[in-house]
Amino acid sequence: MSNESKTTQTANDVNDSYVEYDVYEPVSSQHRYSSFRDMASTWTVANANPTSWYVGSTLGILGFGAAMAVTMLGNIATYLILAIVGAMGFVVGTSNMGLARVPFGIVGSKAPSVVNALQFVGWCGVNTYIAAIPLSNMLSGMLGLPATNVTLMFSVLIIMAITALISLLGGSRTMAIAQSVAVICLIILSVWLTIRIFQNFAFKEIMDWVPPADSGMTFGSGIDALAALGFAWIMAVADYTRYTKTKQAATIAPMLGATFGMVWFCLIGSVSAIAVAIQNGVFDPNMSDPGSVASMLGMGQIANIMIVVSTIAVNMINVYSGGYSTSNFSTKLKPRASMTIIAILATILALVPFFLGSFLDTFQAFLGYLGAVFPPCIAIMIADYVVIRKKNYVADDFNKKGGLYWYNNGVNWRAIVVWLLGAICYFISLRIPFIMDTIGAVFTCFIFTFVVYVLVGKEKNA
Numbered sequence: 001m002s003n004e005s006k007t008t009q010t011a012n013d014v015n016d017s018y019v020e021y022d023v024y025e026p027v028s029s030q031h032r033y034s035s036f037r038d039m040a041s042t043w044t045v046a047n048a049n050p051t052s053w054y055v056g057s058t059l060g061i062l063g064f065g066a067a068m069a070v071t072m073l074g075n076i077a078t079y080l081i082l083a084i085v086g087a088m089g090f091v092v093g094t095s096n097m098g099l100a101r102v103p104f105g106i107v108g109s110k111a112p113s114v115v116n117a118l119q120f121v122g123w124c125g126v127n128t129y130i131a132a133i134p135l136s137n138m139l140s141g142m143l144g145l146p147a148t149n150v151t152l153m154f155s156v157l158i159i160m161a162i163t164a165l166i167s168l169l170g171g172s173r174t175m176a177i178a179q180s181v182a183v184i185c186l187i188i189l190s191v192w193l194t195i196r197i198f199q200n201f202a203f204k205e206i207m208d209w210v211p212p213a214d215s216g217m218t219f220g221s222g223i224d225a226l227a228a229l230g231f232a233w234i235m236a237v238a239d240y241t242r243y244t245k246t247k248q249a250a251t252i253a254p255m256l257g258a259t260f261g262m263v264w265f266c267l268i269g270s271v272s273a274i275a276v277a278i279q280n281g282v283f284d285p286n287m288s289d290p291g292s293v294a295s296m297l298g299m300g301q302i303a304n305i306m307i308v309v310s311t312i313a314v315n316m317i318n319v320y321s322g323g324y325s326t327s328n329f330s331t332k333l334k335p336r337a338s339m340t341i342i343a344i345l346a347t348i349l350a351l352v353p354f355f356l357g358s359f360l361d362t363f364q365a366f367l368g369y370l371g372a373v374f375p376p377c378i379a380i381m382i383a384d385y386v387v388i389r390k391k392n393y394v395a396d397d398f399n400k401k402g403g404l405y406w407y408n409n410g411v412n413w414r415a416i417v418v419w420l421l422g423a424i425c426y427f428i429s430l431r432i433p434f435i436m437d438t439i440g441a442v443f444t445c446f447i448f449t450f451v452v453y454v455l456v457g458k459e460k461n462a
Contacts, residue, residue, distance in 0.1 A: 376422025
């Protein structure tokens with residue numbers, strides 16, 4: 001075990017079972033502490049957050065019926081894949097980027113690490129910006145600060161400072177405790193918001209609302225928005241399931257927690273956006289974030305506090321997983337140093353909309369990036385583990401130069417090329433009307449990449 005892991009254990013004066021492992025180290029059975037409840041709470045919190053709400057609000061343009069269909073189908077399909085990768089983390093005992101070392105090579109896995117780190121920075125920035133709105137409302141109402149962009153920017157700094165502090169001082173066990181508390185807040189908030197929305201707007205009004213004909217969003221593009229969000233979490237699930245006690249805690253718990261959190265908050269987001277459209281006569285997801293809706297419904301500061309707490313909880317997951325992803329770059333770059341880098345970059349990104357204009361445009365471009373790079377990467381990892389190697393990974397070679405996973409100077413170029421082909425397939429699929437009217441580009445490129453890598457891998461091992 002690394003010196004960093006030993007230092008973490010001593011510094012926190014924790015029980016011997018709560019030990020943090022490096023990115024490629026398999027977790028031993030005596031150090032697996034996460035229960036079914038821990039995982040269900042973690043993944044409920046991860047998905048029941050302001051970002052899921054905001055994605056749901058953009059889906060509202062489809063109308064309630066179509067938005068609900070997209071939410072159910074997109075989430076169920078995505079989180080079945082999450083369960084598969086969760087099982088991989090449990091059986092092998094290593095992180096997502098540790099698993100990536102097998103198909104991509106020890107050096108080649110640094111490419112997925114780069115894009116994975118960028119997505120955690122992105123989600124932190126997105127979540128923080130959305131939650132800064134209710135926090136700035138609180139600061140204005142309680143301290144009398146002016147309702148300006150300066151107060152909003154100050155709110156961004158407060159949220160990220162708290163997130164970074166808890167992530168750095170604690171470990172995965174500390175976050176599990178914090179998220180168990182946060183999930184209670186989220187359940188209360190979601191029930192409260194749902195009740196208040198339907199107290200102010202009849203369900204029939206929501207159902208009967210007709211979206212504009214030129215909305216620009218198709219059924220497939222709605223699936224893509226949800227899948228891009230879900231696949232981003234799949235790139236982190238093994239970081240947590242490697243510490244689970246049972247296979248059910250590594251598979252069923254994350255799948256149920258993630259599906260519950262995402263479906264509920266996406267639907268609330270869709271209903272909120274439609275309610276705002278009914279009230280204002282114009283569909284505008286920029287006015288449908290949790291803080292704005294809570295303010296419109298007169299829910300007060302308690303709702304704002306719950307939104308901020310849930311954001312900090314989910315950002316802790318981003319900082320923690322992002323730290324372990326970037327630590328795959330080099331053994332000299334320890335997880336805590338990586339977490340600090342992630343937090344700083346996320347803070348900078350959260351401030352970008354103040355200078356570049358539309359947050360919605362930035363957010364949609366970010367989802368497009370996720371949809372292009374993560375589904376093919378995950379398809380390769382699953383195909384390699386399940387089909388090519390028949391679930392037989394040699395953990396002793398995960399960091400061995402010249403070992404089984406060294407390939408050509410540490411890079412499996414076949415996997416890299418197939419990954420690029422999968423990304424190209426995504427962008428081509430965006431231009432095919434039939435695909436965008438049905439399953440969307442994300443699942444198309446996932447299936448394409450899976451099939452191609454199986455063919456290439458079987459040829460190599462023939």
